Amino acid sequence: MDPLYLDHAATTPVRPEVRESMARCLGEAFGNPSSSHRWGRAARVTLDEARRQVAAVLGATPGEIHFVRGGTESDNLAIFGRAARARTEGRSPRIAVSAVEHPAVLRAAEAATAPGGAPVILSVDRTGALDMDALDRALLEGLDVVSVMWVNNEVGTALPVREVAERVRAAGSVFHSDAVQAVGTLTVRVDQLPVDLLTLTGHKIYGPKGTGILFVRRGVSLEPLLRGGGQEGGIRPGTEDVAGAVGFAEALRLTVAEQEREHQRLSALRDDLERRLRSAVSGVRVHGEDGPRAPHISSLGISGVDGASLVMALDMEGIGVSGGSACASGSTRPSHVIEAMYGSDGTWAALRFSLGRTTTDDDVRRAADATARVVARLRDDG
Amino acid sequence: MSGGVDSSVAAALLVEAGHEVVGVTMKTFCYTDVPGHPRSCCGMEGIDDARSVAHVLGIPHYVFDVEDEFTHDVIDDFVAEYARGRTPNPCVRCNAYTKFRDLLARGRALECDAIASGHYVRIEHGPTGSVLRRGLDPAKDQAYFLWGLPREMLPSLLFPLGELTKREVRERARALGLRTADKAESQEICFVPTGDYRDLLRRKLGPTHPALEPGKVVNLRGEQIGEHRGYAGFTIGQRRGLGGGHPDPLYVLEIRPETRTVVVGPRVELFHDAVDAAELNWLAAPPEIGMRVNVQLRYRAPKVPARIRAAGSTLSVTLDEAQPAITPGQSIVVCEGDRVLGGGRISASFRTSRRTPPSPSALRV
Numbered sequence: 001m002d003p004l005y006l007d008h009a010a011t012t013p014v015r016p017e018v019r020e021s022m023a024r025c026l027g028e029a030f031g032n033p034s035s036s037h038r039w040g041r042a043a044r045v046t047l048d049e050a051r052r053q054v055a056a057v058l059g060a061t062p063g064e065i066h067f068v069r070g071g072t073e074s075d076n077l078a079i080f081g082r083a084a085r086a087r088t089e090g091r092s093p094r095i096a097v098s099a100v101e102h103p104a105v106l107r108a109a110e111a112a113t114a115p116g117g118a119p120v121i122l123s124v125d126r127t128g129a130l131d132m133d134a135l136d137r138a139l140l141e142g143l144d145v146v147s148v149m150w151v152n153n154e155v156g157t158a159l160p161v162r163e164v165a166e167r168v169r170a171a172g173s174v175f176h177s178d179a180v181q182a183v184g185t186l187t188v189r190v191d192q193l194p195v196d197l198l199t200l201t202g203h204k205i206y207g208p209k210g211t212g213i214l215f216v217r218r219g220v221s222l223e224p225l226l227r228g229g230g231q232e233g234g235i236r237p238g239t240e241d242v243a244g245a246v247g248f249a250e251a252l253r254l255t256v257a258e259q260e261r262e263h264q265r266l267s268a269l270r271d272d273l274e275r276r277l278r279s280a281v282s283g284v285r286v287h288g289e290d291g292p293r294a295p296h297i298s299s300l301g302i303s304g305v306d307g308a309s310l311v312m313a314l315d316m317e318g319i320g321v322s323g324g325s326a327c328a329s330g331s332t333r334p335s336h337v338i339e340a341m342y343g344s345d346g347t348w349a350a351l352r353f354s355l356g357r358t359t360t361d362d363d364v365r366r367a368a369d370a371t372a373r374v375v376a377r378l379r380d381d382g
Numbered sequence: 383m384s385g386g387v388d389s390s391v392a393a394a395l396l397v398e399a400g401h402e403v404v405g406v407t408m409k410t411f412c413y414t415d416v417p418g419h420p421r422s423c424c425g426m427e428g429i430d431d432a433r434s435v436a437h438v439l440g441i442p443h444y445v446f447d448v449e450d451e452f453t454h455d456v457i458d459d460f461v462a463e464y465a466r467g468r469t470p471n472p473c474v475r476c477n478a479y480t481k482f483r484d485l486l487a488r489g490r491a492l493e494c495d496a497i498a499s500g501h502y503v504r505i506e507h508g509p510t511g512s513v514l515r516r517g518l519d520p521a522k523d524q525a526y527f528l529w530g531l532p533r534e535m536l537p538s539l540l541f542p543l544g545e546l547t548k549r550e551v552r553e554r555a556r557a558l559g560l561r562t563a564d565k566a567e568s569q570e571i572c573f574v575p576t577g578d579y580r581d582l583l584r585r586k587l588g589p590t591h592p593a594l595e596p597g598k599v600v601n602l603r604g605e606q607i608g609e610h611r612g613y614a615g616f617t618i619g620q621r622r623g624l625g626g627g628h629p630d631p632l633y634v635l636e637i638r639p640e641t642r643t644v645v646v647g648p649r650v651e652l653f654h655d656a657v658d659a660a661e662l663n664w665l666a667a668p669p670e671i672g673m674r675v676n677v678q679l680r681y682r683a684p685k686v687p688a689r690i691r692a693a694g695s696t697l698s699v700t701l702d703e704a705q706p707a708i709t710p711g712q713s714i715v716v717c718e719g720d721r722v723l724g725g726g727r728i729s730a731s732f733r734t735s736r737r738t739p740p741s742p743s744a745l746r747v
Contacts, residue, residue, distance in 0.1 A: 306488070306491065308444075308446070308447065308488075309491040312442075312488075312491075312492055313491060315442060316404070316442065377491070377493070378491050
């Protein structure tokens with residue numbers, strides 16, 4: 001049987017339309033967009049068109065879209081860029097982040113406030129709801145940036161970004177959201193929600209790895225992380241990756257065009273997957289199920305089995321899913337997200353299925369059957 | 383699969399023999415936790431090499447994280463042994479406690495019937511049980527590392543390299559185009575990538591632990607002849623680190639942790655012919671008193687003929703010929719011919735031979 005990939009929250013395959021757009025660009029628009037001759041102009045026009053396309057999809061202006069080399073860089077630029085701005089004004093930076101942020105935000109916020117400071121960590125409950133009182137208290141004391149992700153990458157919960165954005169705006173502070181897992185299944189538009197800084201990456205939406213953007217609302221000032229030429233409005237110097245920008249823009253356009261249909265289709269598939277697993281396996285909990293969720297991620301807690309063994313056994317069955325968050329060596333460690341939501345209880349193994357545009361009814365049935373079989377076997381052995 | 387040539391070829395031979403093979407690397411230790419150590423060090427590269435070899439062989443590869451168990455069973459024991467003035471065998475501990483036990487448990491979850499490794503030993507599975515034998519290549523025999531395996535595990539083990547020499551293994555690896563074919567042997571302890579275990583002891587014990595405090599160096603008459611900078615830096619038979627200026631070469635004969643004293647003397651005093659061991663493990667019926675056996679007292683040391691004097695909760699053997707630098711904390715492996723019967727941890731050694739009269743200082747270590 002063909003292997004079945006159900007790990008789209010980790011990364012996605014580059015779709016053929018995107019590959020073609022990039023190949024064309026690599027062939028025809030190889031010039032340096034900063035050059036004033038025809039080769040430079042051709043590259044510049046291609047890059048500007050990609051930027052306009054991204055801006056149109058997000059409801060931004062082209063000048064607010066900054067191409068960067070991925071989600072981690074975008075998150076770091078938002079956090080460190082705001083912290084460095086505070087320091088140039090002679091203040092120690094103050095940052096608030098949710099407890100379930102991606103490490104690219106958490107580690108950046110820790111480093112940007114050190115030494116001598118620490119970020120305010122906003123706790124999250126089992127429904128994904130955020131401690132708004134803590135946010136209000138922190139805002140009263142003044143914050144340089146608040147970072148709350150749109151959709152959590154491990155459990156799929158949709159965080160209350162509108163409410164956070166409005167409170168941050170009212171307090172005169174700056175709101176950053178990592179929307180890497182939201183775009184494509186939820187509506188992400190900066191003209192409909194007062195977010196100031198927004199992170200997207202290409203490889204979660206069937207685009208190339210090493211691409212992404214940071215949206216920076218006009219009037220919000222940031223210090224660059226790197227020093228060099230004045231590319232990308234001066235906040236991301238370095239000769240632009242034109243083909244990457246084109247691939248990102250094309251991936252974003254196609255993904256958002258399919259968003260409404262995919263939201264419905266994936267919601268139904270996910271509900272079916274969870275229904276099947278609950279009826280076939282005892283001791284199952286669905287992380288974040290009582291709150292709003294993005295439809296493509298289903299994170300399960302399964303009692304009485306070892307998570308690493310579960311992921312390996314499913315791989316042996318040809319099914320690719322993930323357990324806790326992966327570390328560089330490929331082994332797994334307990335998740336800070338599930339710990340923040342459920343406390344540290346070592347008896348539950350975390351298993352994340354993430355569905356994608358090629359996932360079918362049959363795939364979901366097969367995944368549920370295989371999981372039930374493997375869990376039963378692991379429990380017998382235990 | 384450590385990422386070395388031996389386990390790579392072991393996996394390849396099993397694939398060739400038609401087994402359905404799953405490659406596993408044990409992550410015993412978080413390499414990025416070593417301060418100032420580059421991220422891409424031996425251990426991480428080992429995992430990457432193993433994954434690459436598995437890919438070439440067309441088999442899955444997984445990383446088993448056994449860091450917590452390894453820290454408890456192996457690193458903490460390693461530190462405690464040095465603190466007691468003994469010299470531990472961490473690889474023996476790891477094989478006996480962590481590696482095989484965990485592999486078997488998790489392997490069962492993946493529906494594996496057996497566990498294989500690239501050790502140079504042989505195993506025979508018969509109707510009356512499984513017999514562990516030394517590797518055929520005497521230069522590479524690794525029974526020394528495996529005497530501590532739980533006996534009930536033997537029927538589930540495979541050692542595909544037991545009949546091969548190292549040269550043959552490298553040739554097989556080259557013929558298969560494995561990138562690990564010409565990789566150097568690892569000599570260092572995996573959790574001491576800097577090579578200086580005293581850094582680890584300082585971290586784990588604190589810099590003011592008695593094992594790391596200065597103490598006396600004395601001769602066999604008990605006279606102080608120098609000072610050392612922590613007895614944990616010494617092992618029996620060591621010459622280095624004692625300072626110069628002595629007419630005859632001096633060797634470490636004994637470490638007395640209670641007084642932080644290191645006893646030194648001439649080479650002849652290193653030779654003992656009776657060994658006691660504890661923490662025994664048997665892979666066959668325990669040997670009987672009076673039985674003729676051969677024993678191995680260090681990795682790559684020759685096996686020497688011996689007679690069993692006691693084998694209950696502790697083991698006592700008399701060696702036909704006295705051997706140098708028998709070291710508490712190291713292993714003794716007991717064999718009958720090439721069959722591995724078991725072993726233990728050396729607790730003491732003495733001199734009993736009539737040919738060399740016992741010295742008045744009765745070297746009980």
